Amino acid sequence: MMEWVFERMIYVKEACKLVSEGIEGERASICFPLEYKTAVLVYELSKYCDLKVCRFDDPTTKIEAVRWLEDKGVKVRRKEECLDSEYFLDCVAALTRKTLKAGKSVTGVIELTKSGVDRLKSLHAKKVFRKAISIDDSELKGKGENIYGTGLGLLDALIRLNIMLPGKNVFIIGFGRVGEGCASVLKKLGCEVEVFDKDKLRCALAEYMGFKVSEVEDGLREADIVVTATGVDGIIDSSNIRYLKNGAILCNMGAGRYEIDLRNLEGYQRTEIGDHITKLSGLNYFYLLADGRSVNLTMGNGTPLEIMDRTFALVAFALEHLIKKDFSGIIETPKEVEERLAELVRLKKIQKR
Numbered sequence: 001m002m003e004w005v006f007e008r009m010i011y012v013k014e015a016c017k018l019v020s021e022g023i024e025g026e027r028a029s030i031c032f033p034l035e036y037k038t039a040v041l042v043y044e045l046s047k048y049c050d051l052k053v054c055r056f057d058d059p060t061t062k063i064e065a066v067r068w069l070e071d072k073g074v075k076v077r078r079k080e081e082c083l084d085s086e087y088f089l090d091c092v093a094a095l096t097r098k099t100l101k102a103g104k105s106v107t108g109v110i111e112l113t114k115s116g117v118d119r120l121k122s123l124h125a126k127k128v129f130r131k132a133i134s135i136d137d138s139e140l141k142g143k144g145e146n147i148y149g150t151g152l153g154l155l156d157a158l159i160r161l162n163i164m165l166p167g168k169n170v171f172i173i174g175f176g177r178v179g180e181g182c183a184s185v186l187k188k189l190g191c192e193v194e195v196f197d198k199d200k201l202r203c204a205l206a207e208y209m210g211f212k213v214s215e216v217e218d219g220l221r222e223a224d225i226v227v228t229a230t231g232v233d234g235i236i237d238s239s240n241i242r243y244l245k246n247g248a249i250l251c252n253m254g255a256g257r258y259e260i261d262l263r264n265l266e267g268y269q270r271t272e273i274g275d276h277i278t279k280l281s282g283l284n285y286f287y288l289l290a291d292g293r294s295v296n297l298t299m300g301n302g303t304p305l306e307i308m309d310r311t312f313a314l315v316a317f318a319l320e321h322l323i324k325k326d327f328s329g330i331i332e333t334p335k336e337v338e339e340r341l342a343e344l345v346r347l348k349k350i351q352k353r
Contacts, residue, residue, distance in 0.1 A: 229253040
C-alpha cells in the first residue's frame with residue numbers, strides 16, 4: 001500500500017519542490033495521524049527542511065508507513081522530542097498543547113482541523129505561539145476534503161464490517177462539512193439518513209438537501225448506525241446511551257477524542273469481538289468502533305489519496321507562507337496560497353494531455 005500511495009501522490013511532491021528554497025534549513029515538527037499519505041508529505045518535506053515527525057496516536061498510525069519512513073532515514077519520535085522546532089504542522093493542536101505544558105513556545109503553527117483552531121484561540125492568548133494558519137478554513141481543504149472526501153473514509157471503515165449498508169438507518173450527529181459529506185455518501189448508497197445539529201440553520205439546510213432532522217434521543221432510538229461528527233466531547237455519553245436500540249453500531253468521524261464519552265458508563269460489560277470492534281452489554285447492547293476514535297483513520301485508510309495529495313500540497317505552500325510572511329494571530333489560508341495549488345493542479349492536468 002505504501003508504495004502505491006507514494007506513486008500516486010504527484011501534487012505534494014511538486015509543491016515541496018516549489019517551496020524548497022523558502023523552507024530550506026527551517027526547523028519544523030509534524031504531528032498528523034501517521035498513515036500512508038502523511039508519510040509521503042513527511043518524506044518530501046524532510047528533503048528540504050529540518051523536520052521532526054511524531055505519531056499523533058497509536059490507533060491511527062500505520063506501521064507500514066512508519067517502517068517506510070525509517071527505511072528512508074526518517075526517524076519517528078515521541079511528541080516530547082518535537083517541541084523545540086520553530087514551526088509546527090499540527091492536528092487538534094496536539095503539539096501546541098504539549099508546548100504549553102512544557103512551558104515553551106513556538107513561532108508558527110499550521111493547524112489541520114477546526115477543533116485544533118478552536119484550541120489555538122485560547123493558546124494564543126497565553127502566548128504559546130505568535131502566528132498560525134488554519135488549513136480547515138480553506139476552500140480546498142475545508143470544503144473539498146471535508147465534504148467530498150471524508151465521507152469516503154467513513155465508507156471505507158464501514159465496509160470492513162462486511163455488512164449490508166443499503167437500507168440501514170443511519171443517524172449523523174453534526175451537520176458541518178464532515179457530517180454533510182458522510183450523510184451524502186451514505187444516502188447515495190441507499191441508507192436512510194437522519195441528522196442532528198445544534199445549529200438550527202444547518203438543520204434547515206439539511207432538510208433542503210432531503211435529510212430528515214431529528215433530536216438526538218429520537219435519532220438514537222431508530223438508528224442501526226450512529227456517526228458523530230461534531231468535534232465536541234461528550235455528544236454521546238452515559239446519559240443518552242440507553243436510547244440506542246440493541247445491535248446498533250456507534251462510531252466517530254469527528255476530531256474530538258471523546259465525542260463518544262463512555263468513561264463513566266456503569267453496568268455494561270465490554271467484550272472485544274474483532275479488530276477495533278467492542279460489544280458493550282447492559283440495559284441494551286451495542287457495538288463501539290475504534291474505541292470512539294476517528295473510525296476512518298483507525299479502521300480504514302482515511303480520505304482518498306487524490307484528495308489528501310491536494311490537501312498536503314496546500315500544507316506545503318502554507319508552511320512557506322507561514323515562514324516568510326510577518327503577521328500575528330490565527331488567519332485563514334490565504335487566497336494566494338490556495339491559488340498556487342489550483343494553478344499547480346491545472347498545469348499538471350495540461351501536462352497529462
